[in-house]
Amino acid sequence: DTAVSQTPKYLVTQMGNDKSIKCEQNLGHDTMYWYKQDSKKFLKIMFSYNNKELIINETVPNRFSPKSPDKAHLNLHINSLELGDSAVYFCASSHERLAGGSTDTQYFGPGTRLTVL
Amino acid sequence: AQKVTQAQTEISVVEKEDVTLDCVYETRDTTYYLFWYKQPPSGELVFLIRRNSFDEQNEISGRYSWNFQKSTSSFNFTITASQVVDSAVYFCALGSGGGADGLTFGKGTHLIIQP
Numbered sequence: 001d002t003a004v005s006q007t008p009k010y011l012v013t014q015m016g017n018d019k020s021i022k023c024e025q026n027l028g029h030d031t032m033y034w035y036k037q038d039s040k041k042f043l044k045i046m047f048s049y050n051n052k053e054l055i056i057n058e059t060v061p062n063r064f065s066p067k068s069p070d071k072a073h074l075n076l077h078i079n080s081l082e083l084g085d086s087a088v089y090f091c092a093s094s095h096e097r098l099a100g101g102s103t104d105t106q107y108f109g110p111g112t113r114l115t116v117l
Numbered sequence: 118a119q120k121v122t123q124a125q126t127e128i129s130v131v132e133k134e135d136v137t138l139d140c141v142y143e144t145r146d147t148t149y150y151l152f153w154y155k156q157p158p159s160g161e162l163v164f165l166i167r168r169n170s171f172d173e174q175n176e177i178s179g180r181y182s183w184n185f186q187k188s189t190s191s192f193n194f195t196i197t198a199s200q201v202v203d204s205a206v207y208f209c210a211l212g213s214g215g216g217a218d219g220l221t222f223g224k225g226t227h228l229i230i231q232p
Binding site for chain 2: 102103105106113
């Protein structure tokens with residue numbers, strides 16, 4: 001009964017490729033998020049999204065795009081992968097009514113370790 | 118802009134010792150929320166606690182306790198009688214109702230409990 005799941009857990013790919021990471025939550029939450037954790041373990045928000053609004057952190061390159069087929073899923077597409085994209089990507093969800101707010105507890109998926117060669 | 122500072126990069130103690138992890142935050146919001154998450158060696162992020170800015174009451178949960186001091190903008194975390202299984206990276210985070218910041222995380226404190 002995993003609350004927030006991500007696939008794949010590990011992703012190794014070549015520079016220039018396009019890849020996707022899938023995220024699903026079964027908590028009935030309204031808002032989902034993507035965070036990036038770098039090699040120094042620093043966590044930074046990338047996107048905040050509910051069924052009405054997408055909030056994008058201004059530092060995120062437009063090669064990254066979230067896609068939400070329904071309320072329980074928020075997938076992350078990355079085009080033209082670069083070496084600097086290597087990191088652990090975490091999906092999270094919360095009851096937050098609006099994208100951009102962060103007052104409710106966010107529950108995280110297990111993370112996807114992306115390695116770009 | 119919001120900021121969370123965890124000045125202790127790494128702490129190493131012997132099992133059964135008490136240990137306190139410091140967290141100092143900055144925000145201009147009057148309503149905000151503070152969180153602690155644990156990241157064990159397996160890599161997942163485990164939620165520990167959430168407190169709002171209007172509730173300064175200290176919280177205790179088993180061997181864990183949290184001290185919220187609004188006057189010093191601190192939200193410290195104490196583990197009593199530490200155990201090897203407490204070894205992890207602990208993150209303090211700040212959230213509020215507005216803006217696109219998501220949760221603002223500190224850089225984490227790597228806690229090592231030696232047997």
